[in-house]
Amino acid sequence: MSTEGLEEESGGQGEDLQDTPSRRLLDILGKDNVISAWLDMRQDGDPEVFIALAEKLSVSERAALRRITDTTIGLRDDLLKRLSELEAENAQLKSLSLRDDLTGLYNYRYFARQLKNEISMSSRTGRPFSLMMIDVDNFKTINDTIGHNDANNVMVKIADAIMESIRNTDIGCRYGGDEFAVIIPATYMHDSLKIAQRFKEALTRIIWRQDEYITASIGLAEHDPESGSTFEEFVNTADKALYKAKELGKDRIFYFESDNWINESEMVSSEEKGALYKIMDMLD
Amino acid sequence: MIDTGNNNYKVVSIASGKGGVGKTFITTNLAASFVNAGKKVLVVDCDMGLANMDILLGINPEHSLVDVIFGDYSVKDIIVPSGAGFDLVPASSGVKEMAQLYNEKIRQVQSSLESVFPEYDMVILDTGAGISDEVLQLNMIAPRNIIVLNKEPTSMTDAYAVIKVMHQKSGRQRFGIVINSAANEKEAEMVFKHLDSICARFLDFHLTYLGHVLYDSAVPRSILEQKVLVKSSSDSGIVGHCSKIADAVSRWQGL
Numbered sequence: 046m047s048t049e050g051l052e053e054e055s056g057g058q059g060e061d062l063q064d065t066p067s068r069r070l071l072d073i074l075g076k077d078n079v080i081s082a083w084l085d086m087r088q089d090g091d092p093e094v095f096i097a098l099a100e101k102l103s104v105s106e107r108a109a110l111r112r113i114t115d116t117t118i119g120l121r122d123d124l125l126k127r128l129s130e131l132e133a134e135n136a137q138l139k140s141l142s143l144r145d146d147l148t149g150l151y152n153y154r155y156f157a158r159q160l161k162n163e164i165s166m167s168s169r170t171g172r173p174f175s176l177m178m179i180d181v182d183n184f185k186t187i188n189d190t191i192g193h194n195d196a197n198n199v200m201v202k203i204a205d206a207i208m209e210s211i212r213n214t215d216i217g218c219r220y221g222g223d224e225f226a227v228i229i230p231a232t233y234m235h236d237s238l239k240i241a242q243r244f245k246e247a248l249t250r251i252i253w254r255q256d257e258y259i260t261a262s263i264g265l266a267e268h269d270p271e272s273g274s275t276f277e278e279f280v281n282t283a284d285k286a287l288y289k290a291k292e293l294g295k296d297r298i299f300y301f302e303s304d305n306w307i308n309e310s311e312m313v314s315s316e317e318k319g320a321l322y323k324i325m326d327m328l329d
Numbered sequence: 330m331i332d333t334g335n336n337n338y339k340v341v342s343i344a345s346g347k348g349g350v351g352k353t354f355i356t357t358n359l360a361a362s363f364v365n366a367g368k369k370v371l372v373v374d375c376d377m378g379l380a381n382m383d384i385l386l387g388i389n390p391e392h393s394l395v396d397v398i399f400g401d402y403s404v405k406d407i408i409v410p411s412g413a414g415f416d417l418v419p420a421s422s423g424v425k426e427m428a429q430l431y432n433e434k435i436r437q438v439q440s441s442l443e444s445v446f447p448e449y450d451m452v453i454l455d456t457g458a459g460i461s462d463e464v465l466q467l468n469m470i471a472p473r474n475i476i477v478l479n480k481e482p483t484s485m486t487d488a489y490a491v492i493k494v495m496h497q498k499s500g501r502q503r504f505g506i507v508i509n510s511a512a513n514e515k516e517a518e519m520v521f522k523h524l525d526s527i528c529a530r531f532l533d534f535h536l537t538y539l540g541h542v543l544y545d546s547a548v549p550r551s552i553l554e555q556k557v558l559v560k561s562s563s564d565s566g567i568v569g570h571c572s573k574i575a576d577a578v579s580r581w582q583g584l
Contacts, residue, residue: 314531328480
């Protein structure tokens with residue numbers, strides 16, 4: 046390979062490199078100028094030296110190198126720029142990601158997209174489906190007691206328990222924090238209950254400290270295709286059931302059915318009640 | 330002896346509106362009275378929200394209705410002898426989510442239950458407290474419904490609400506009434522007559538009086554000792570009361 050012309054173009058560059066680390070590096074390497082050192086380095090392949098030398102190349106040196114080699118040399122600025130570009134790409138890819146980093150379950154983005162799909166599907170086909178909302182009981186206490194790392198491991202185990210309890214057509218998601226959600230397509234409430242029950246049993250095998258296993262509150266909702274309820278309304282129904290499960294003392298499954306609990310005060314009019322309560326006077 | 334089954338079995342349900350009026354106590358003692366009268370009796374503990382019959386009877390059954398609902402068991406597989414002469418289909422205590430049962434599940438449980446009914450003379454369903462679709466449907470398995478209440482106005486209102494809902498939703502109008510914890514016979518009859526007059530006035534039908542159980546200090550001891558009273562202390566006044574109720578249930582028109 047000829048270096049003729051390179052020396053001409055790089056003339057005077059040697060002076061600029063006097064007493065710089067690269068200059069000393071060149072001395073050590075026994076080279077007169079950066080380019081010849083660099084050309085040798087390509088074979089040696091020590092990346093740090095390679096970059097150190099690349100940084101010291103002038104624009105004309107790099108142009109010359111480009112002519113005789115197929116390699117483009119980046120200055121530090123170029124490397125940093127490329128790095129930040131990669132980071133931006135990563136962030137972009139991450140924003141398109143459908144999985145939760147910690148648990149590997151689907152993330153909220155996927156959940157929202159899929160639930161909307163299911164709702165339109167259900168309305169079109171007239172086939173109901175179910176939604177299960179899961180809230181890990183006392184997770185803050187668990188987190189405070191065993192620490193963040195171990196608590197994260199517990200979260201992973203809970204995600205595993207979800208995966209082993211659901212069927213492969215069901216969609217297990219991390220809803221956020223210590224909340225999970227499972228979309229259960231084409232399934233009536235009573236089969237969803239089975240899945241919820243199975244999950245509760247799986248949780249009893251996750252021991253987070255001596256003799257204490259993980260429990261969860263579970264809210265179930267069945268989407269009624271006739272109802273025409275929106276994404277928000279349906280999630281709200283499941284959320285209310287979850288809240289009710291928590292309110293009733295956690296570690297349980299709760300679901301709503303239309304007209305399930307009959308309100309006694311609606312059943313018994315004040316006139317009837319008034320008549321019934323006369324028993325108090327009669328017994329006195 | 331091989332039980333060839335019969336089609337003359339009788340099914341009653343026992344409901345109460347809200348809990349705490351001694352529904353389960355009445356159920357077990359009524360069942361024991363039928364046993365004393367020579368009947369083959371099955372009690373179904375349908376109170377899946379707060380099943381306590383196994384506790385009352387001091388038994389610890391391995392399986393329960395939960396295994397019928399969520400497992401592959403049939404009712405036949407889970408029947409246990411109660412120790413008081415009758416057979417029991419246990420509910421599961423502490424599985425609180427069982428308080429809610431999907432309609433379809435109730436139908437499944439019902440058909441499994443009905444398959445064993447012909448092996449008995451008398452079937453008593455102890456249904457859950459409160460008024461939910463589940464409780465109503467379980468009561469519908471039985472053609473006749475017994476309502477247990479006491480003299481407290483809240484208990485009377487709950488009982489009335491159950492009667493009214495069952496009437497409005499299923500057209501039922503034959504209810505048998507048992508008054509628990511009465512101070513005396515006169516008081517029990519007064520409570521019954523009052524409730525009956527209100528049903529006649531607002532719902533346009535009358536109730537059937539099946540009897541009462543007097544407030545008796547022997548009751549709490551019986552529960553503590555996990556004994557069915559009719560069996561444990563044959564001289565107790567309660568025995569006589571429960572036998573009378575059992576007779577009234579047997580005579581109950583159409584049952």
